[in-house]
Every structure is written in structure tokens, then in C-alpha cells.
Amino acid sequence: MLVRLLYASRAVNPIDAHMLDEILDQSRAHNLEHGITGMLCAYVDGSSFLQVVEGGREEINRLYNNIVCDDRHTDVVLLDYGEISERRFANWRMGRIDLGRVNPSVLLRYSERPVLDPLTLTAKAAAALLEELADTLPGS
Numbered sequence: 028m029l030v031r032l033l034y035a036s037r038a039v040n041p042i043d044a045h046m047l048d049e050i051l052d053q054s055r056a057h058n059l060e061h062g063i064t065g066m067l068c069a070y071v072d073g074s075s076f077l078q079v080v081e082g083g084r085e086e087i088n089r090l091y092n093n094i095v096c097d098d099r100h101t102d103v104v105l106l107d108y109g110e111i112s113e114r115r116f117a118n119w120r121m122g123r124i125d126l127g128r129v130n131p132s133v134l135l136r137y138s139e140r141p142v143l144d145p146l147t148l149t150a151k152a153a154a155a156l157l158e159e160l161a162d163t164l165p166g167s
């Protein structure tokens with residue numbers, strides 16, 4: 028059975044390209060092996076993450092427990108969790124989105140300000156934004 032989980036969190040230190048590379052390297056190997064797909068969004072030099080992960084219920088629950096305990100971030104807010112009939116991010120072992128490079132008009136569709144704060148998004152807005160980004164970007 029497949030589930031999808033969305034969360035937002037605050038980075039403990041400013042997010043830099045090195046930190047993102049490290050997280051993504053770790054994630055892609057693990058996710059491929061465990062059938063997990065999804066996307067990780069962040070502003071380089073910013074302070075928050077928005078991530079969607081989808082896969083088997085047991086795998087996603089185990090990963091989320093790991094993620095919540097990861098000391099690179101804090102204030103992890105679960106935005107949405109539910110069963111799905113099909114994957115929406117099947118092409119992404121873990122896509123990496125630099126929100127600073129996304130057209131501000133796309134972000135403004137879902138956000139009060141042009142600089143988006145993932146922790147203030149509704150589950151619906153977060154899901155719609157991630158789907159739009161997945162539609163416009165190549166897989167990873």
C-alpha cells in the first residue's frame with residue numbers, strides 16, 4: 028500500500044549547497060533501495076525545508092521517524108499524510124528544488140509573499156505547489 032507524506036521544517040543552520048548535497052546523496056541511495064520517491068524544496072541560504080515523500084507505508088513511516096530526529100532541522104510540521112492509489116513523483120528518487128530559482132509568480136500563487144515560508148502553507152497549497160514544480164522540471 029502506498030502513502031504520501033508532506034512536511035515542513037526549519038533548518039538549524041543556514042541551508043547551503045553543501046548541506047543540500049549531503050542530504051540528497053544520503054537520500055537518493057536510501058530512497059532508491061526502499062522504493063521512496065519525492066521532492067525536497069529549500070532556499071539556498073534560507074532556513075526552511077518543504078519535502079514530500081511517497082512509498083510503502085512502513086518505509087515512509089520509518090523514514091519520517093528518522094527525519095524528525097535529524098538534528099540538521101527542527102520544528103518539523105506534518106502537513107499531510109494519506110493513502111494514495113498512485114505515485115505523483117515517480118520520476119524523482121529525491122528531486123531537489125532551489126526555491127530561489129523558481130519563478131516568483133509561481134510561488135505567489137500559493138504564498139502570501141514572494142519569498143515563501145513553507146511552515147505557513149496549508150497542506151493543499153503545499154501539495155499543489157509541489158505538483159506544479161514536478162510538472163515543470165525534469166526528474167532526478
Ligand SMILES: Cc1cc2nc3c(=O)[nH]c(=O)nc-3n(C[C@H](O)[C@H](O)[C@H](O)COP(=O)(O)O)c2cc1C
Nearest residue numbers: 050053054057058076078090093094097099100121
Ligand atoms: C530535510 C531533510 C530531508 C531528508 N530526506 C531524506 C530522504 O528523503 N531519505 C533519506 O533516506 N534520508 C533523508 N534525510 C536524512 C535522514 O534524516 C537520516 O539522516 C537518514 O535517513 C539516515 O538515517 P540513519 O543514519 O539512521 O540510517 C533527510 C534529512 C533532512 C534534514
